[in-house]
Amino acid sequence: MHLDSKIQQCVENCLRCYSVCLSTALNHCLEVGGEHTKPQHFRLMMACAEICRTSAHFMLIGSRHHPHVCRECAEICSECAADCERIGDMGECVDACRKCAETCRQMAAA
Template identity: 50%
Template sequence: MDCHAICLETATHCLEKGGPHAEVDHIRLLLDCAEICQTSANFMLRGSDLHTLTCEVCAETCEQCGDSCEQFENDPQLQACAQACRSCADACQAMAEEAGVE
């Protein structure tokens, strides 16, 4: 849920900054990441048998979002978002691998 929150906050931050921060692909990725993080959390909270599949997609999305945010080296908000995305990706990948999804 932390990654969900920071990605939404960062999307707003980027839109306010404008320019390269507000590129469509970057904003879309932030919103995709927020959405899949929420979806994965909901699947886990419900005890869904499919949560390992959402975790696999979440891990990949978080990796891509982290890569996108890391490009803005002088922006603390984006660096914090990249770190949260990396942490979430690692946790989701571990859950997916634990269940045998690779």
Template identity: 40%
Template sequence: MSTATASMQECIQNCQECQTICADMLTSHCLVEGGDHVEQTHVKRMLDCIAACGACIDFMSRNSENHSLYCRACAEICKACAESCEKVGGMEKCVECCRTCEQSCSSMAA
């Protein structure tokens, strides 16, 4: 990964953390809590966030010239996921990692 810039490496780390935390929260928190936590739109937003982060990691890890396209989309998806997690409540860890990922992906998309 020596071809990746420091900001790209940081974005990859933020995407990895967001992907891991969202997947963990979905399976160990949302599925246990039920109710609004398993509402279809919320679950889809979390799954989209997990997938978008994975795509960004892939594109940035191989220094694809198209990584900025994926980062732009990932930033929007992370924003939507953070808003959904905030609305559902009790998911501060997800909200925080999604906001961090949104910011770093936005900077990569510029």
């Protein structure tokens, strides 16, 4: 199966966001502590990583359910980007979340 270029880009953005959120949470946040490890923020990062992984999976297998999974992914990524920006010192995570949210919104609208 050949993925169309918009789907391929979205898959790549989702997998990058998954990787960045997970590694930032488990390395940077756990080391820094404070606001970075408050339950609400940490859970949001874990949820973001997982929905990104799931969205990529749904697109890769060609599931007809991918648009609404991507819609939820865009919402969670936007929330995660805002929270990471609020806390600060998490620019890579903010950027990855915003890119993922943008392409997931396009998938949800398709």
